[in-house]
Amino acid sequence: xxxxxxxxxxxxxxxxxxxxxxxxxxxxxxxxxxxxxxxxxxxxxxxxxxxxxxxxxxxxxxxxxxxxxxxxxxxxxxxxxxxxxxxxxxxxxxxxxxxxxxxxxxxxxxxxxxxxxxxxxxxxxxxxxxxxxxxxxxxxxxxxxxxxxxxxxxxxx
Numbered sequence: 001x002x003x004x005x006x007x008x009x010x011x012x013x014x015x016x017x018x019x020x021x022x023x024x025x026x027x028x029x030x031x032x033x034x035x036x037x038x039x040x041x042x043x044x045x046x047x048x049x050x051x052x053x054x055x056x057x058x059x060x061x062x063x064x065x066x067x068x069x070x071x072x073x074x075x076x077x078x079x080x081x082x083x084x085x086x087x088x089x090x091x092x093x094x095x096x097x098x099x100x101x102x103x104x105x106x107x108x109x110x111x112x113x114x115x116x117x118x119x120x121x122x123x124x125x126x127x128x129x130x131x132x133x134x135x136x137x138x139x140x141x142x143x144x145x146x147x148x149x150x151x152x153x154x155x156x157x
Contacts, residue, residue: 004078007032008102010040011080014055018042025113026080029055031063031096033075039063055079056087060094070157071095081108084115085122 001009007030014028024043031039041058045051056079063072072094077083081103083091091099105115121129148154 004100007037007078008080008100010037011055011078012102014040014042015080018044018055021047023047024053026111027055028080029059030078031059031072031075032078033063033067033072038066038075052086054084054087056083057090060090060096064094073097076100081105081113085118 011028011030014030015026016028018024018028019026019042024045024047027043029041030037039059039062041055041060041062043055044053044058047053056077059077060072063075064070073096075094075096076098077091077096077100079087079099079101082101082105083099084105088099108114109116117130121131127133
């Protein structure tokens, strides 16, 4: 078994353990940097009453804390299943270099974890979303951006 497959097996173990405890759905994740596992995560949506507490998000949060950085450049995210749109977006925001997963979204959908509608929603304009999304133009709406842009101490990310 190669290294990627061994690490994916660990994500499956995390998924089983976390869901057996009742923390959330059957999902696990690891962040690996320079060949070392720096963070582990499992779905904790139920335990934390937090819809964002997916395995990948939990691992990204812990990895960022471990590295004292909001970027995880050069790191690999290992996930027991194909990351949902939120988790994939978080991987992009964290500048993760590579994502490796075991189960496809189709396999997850067969047991009730279906993101198909969400993928479809995200590919359309906000005006056609099922979720009511309104754009209100305010005269000073850009002020926070301008203040941030003019701040010489800002940290770009």
